[in-house]
Amino acid sequence: MTEQEHPIVPYRTFVVVWLLLLLLTAVTVAVSRVHLGPLNIWAALGIASVKSALVIFFFMHLKYEKLRAFGIFLLVALLILAIFIGFTFFDVLYR
């Protein structure tokens, strides 16, 4: 194996990310106990997205990938999923 281009990620980085993730989990639960109406679901999704970003960038090494294609492809996949959900709502929202 000749491609060791990116440095070995220190253990500490992962532990810090994990602690952040636990913290965000606590925040999610706390926020969900407050009645914000429709805002609740968006808050939950927003925090989940931040947690996901942490997992993807650090645990899954996306931050350390030299090839930009990885990030671009992920964006494409997310965009397609967003379109699938979003365009369905053109129907569901206006019936």
Next chain:
Amino acid sequence: MTETHPAATNERGFLAPTGNGLFGWIFSTDHKRIGLLYMYAILTFFLVGVVLGLLIRLELIAPGETIVSAQTYNALFTLHGVIMIFLFIIPGIPAIFGNIFLPIHIGANDVAFPRLNLLSWWLYISGALLALASLFGGAGFPDTGWTFYVPFSIQTHTNVTLAAFAVFILGFSSILTGINFVTTVHRLRATGVTWGRLPLFVWTLYSTAWVQVLATPILGITLALVLLERVLGAGLFDPAKGGDPILYQHLFWIYSHPAVYIMILPGMGIISEVIPVFARKHIFGYWAMALSGIAIAFAGSLVWAHHMFVSGLSDTAIFVFSLLTFVVAIPSAIKVFNWTATLYKGSIALDPPMLHALTFILLFSVGGLTGLVLGSAATNVPVHDTHFVVGHFHYTMFGGTGFAFFAGLHFWLPKIYGRMYNRKVATAAWAAMLVGFNTLYFSMMVVGLRGMPRRYYDYLPQFTSLNVTATVGSWVLGAGLFVMFANLFWGSLRGAPAGNNPWGGRTLEWTLSSPPPAENFPSPPVVVHGPYIYPEEPTP
């Protein structure tokens, strides 16, 4: 492109026996052998599908029950659809010609994941056998149409569970091929094979591979949900339990519309290979051709609900999806214009591959234009679920992908087997197919416009003459197909040696021996210019 001296250690190349007999084939990880394994299976299923089509036309030659009961008729068209779509058209060109020629086109010795490739084939065979198994036992083969709409697919006693599971497995096969091809194009291009020098066939396979990766999983979950509904009764699509059957249609078409682009894009890629060779002219607008494939793949993922205009969608959705459907016609039209422009002032040779390619342009254009009639919501309403739709998709899928597939066979079989078929017979077969095809499917569109519904075994008496015409057309088409395949079969077995480059092609496969060697490129090729340079420099 470049000089490569093929390692002609054996005149039969990769076809030469390896000493492992059958196992040397069904456990081979050589992309060329896997491509042929696919071809043998796919052509078999195609011919079964053709026979089913002929049976359908026999039933429809007269009103009322003619040769089969209504129930059997429902199973017939379901089986015809499932076989043609999942066992022929979706895998067809990528699994056969993509597997054989994609690595060669980019100067590679195989795909990125050869063992995964073999697994793809095994999954295909497993799915196909499971699908055929659902013919037997229980209440017989599904009678729901290939679209498996709820609630009927959940309530019918026919073998929907097994058939849906079979299609799930087939979807997995398609996904793995998509993963393989995307990775191959990114990682295995030889020196000098820049994105701007890729054969257009590779561009279309690449676009298709993305659709296979991102759209097929939706089919997977949708079929899984049908299975679970039949088995567990969760009620996700059951109005009595709060479910919405239209959501099934959304999920189904979110895959199945992009699927038609999986079907057509590789076919367009073949046309883009054939036309420059037989017009001896550089393709007009290379980058427009390359990027329009990407555009079709993307835009095609935005339009699925145009299959649902009369299902109960909101007016907003009808408007949005209709508008977007017109948008996706644009990159397709760009391709048609550019092929035509390539022909202009070209030196045209009407060899069999070219005949099929030109026919593609004609038939696909008819299919595409009728697609606009269907995509425009207002005109969709009276023709929805009539034979007009059946005519439309046969023009695009058969007249389009089918004829592109035949063009590919006539173009590449001499390379694969090293032998040339009889060109006169091929031309005669083509002529019969052209006449038979249009007689069959144009009549269908007319009778559909006049109000004959699809998926009915019976029809009103005033539709009889057009149905008779269509059925006769199917016989002419069938005869042409039979002669074409017989000619290709005998030619590949016994024809005169074809030589390395019978057509004067400029892509890498024509620099290899016919058949190609087991190892494509013993030393990696270095490519210095694009694939459509005409007139060619004198080569030794």
Next chain:
Amino acid sequence: MSAPEHRDYTGAKLGMWLFLFTELILFGGLFILYAVYLHRYPGEFAAAAQELNLGLGAANTVILLTGSLLVALSVSAVRRGGRRATQLLLWGGVVTGLLFLLNKYIEWSAEIGHGIYPDSPILNQKPPGEIIFFGLYYVTLGLHGLHVLIGTVLLAVMALYTATGVVHRDDFVKLENSGLYWHLVDLVWIFIFPLYYLLL
């Protein structure tokens, strides 16, 4: 046959990421349904969510996040040549997977014991939105649980590969790819947890 196999580390990872996209879209289909039905039955979804065990759900979240930590650490460990550390971390990951499945078993036993399962007489008496909620709940969490099981097995296999030297500091892409799969399982749960357990 084909040329001597060359190893393409980046290509192998690229292939794995593409596979993960298919998993994303697979679950995505279920999230499409969730989104639509949540929009249609907000009150009933919230009411149904009350019946879920928030404690066990939260515990499972922490368990999976910890599993992800251990797996991420194992990749760094293998790159450092720490064979034993790598195995320990991977077996730790396996334990988190098993704990998750144990919790799931406890949760579902309770819920099924209360007569809440697809097409149960009790469930069918409830308002439509609640029937749909539980239908989606069982399908989505069931599919996810299946993936946890697969991921757990993969981690165990990687631990064994590390022990036998198949995976080592100069060839660990199998481990890295298994790790990617495990993280995907974690990612899906990151969304499942608030959407099913925390509705109000």
